[in-house]
Amino acid sequence: MLTEKNLQDIEECGARQFTEEETCIIADVSEKEYECNPEARRRYRRGMLKAQFEVRETVRKMAAEGVPQMVKIFQSYIDRIEFPEE
DSSP states (O other): OOOHHHHHHHHHHHHTTOOHHHHHHHHTOOHHHHHTOHHHHHHHHHHHHHHHHHHHHHHHHHHHTTOHHHHHHHHHHHHTOOOOOO
């Protein structure tokens, strides 16, 4: 059974873009235990998404300041969004 500490370690590893194998070693859980635990996998993915959020927020701020490379990157994020038809 995974503890809250294990889950926090897993989420932090996801945020730092460690592989799942590396995450298991750092969090001191078996790969099987990780793979069979939906909450562990969700927390890993959540960590990864939080890191992406931080990067995108930095890109957004820099684009708003007019940094040309960041405007281009931010525009690429917008271009990937599909808006539903009304």
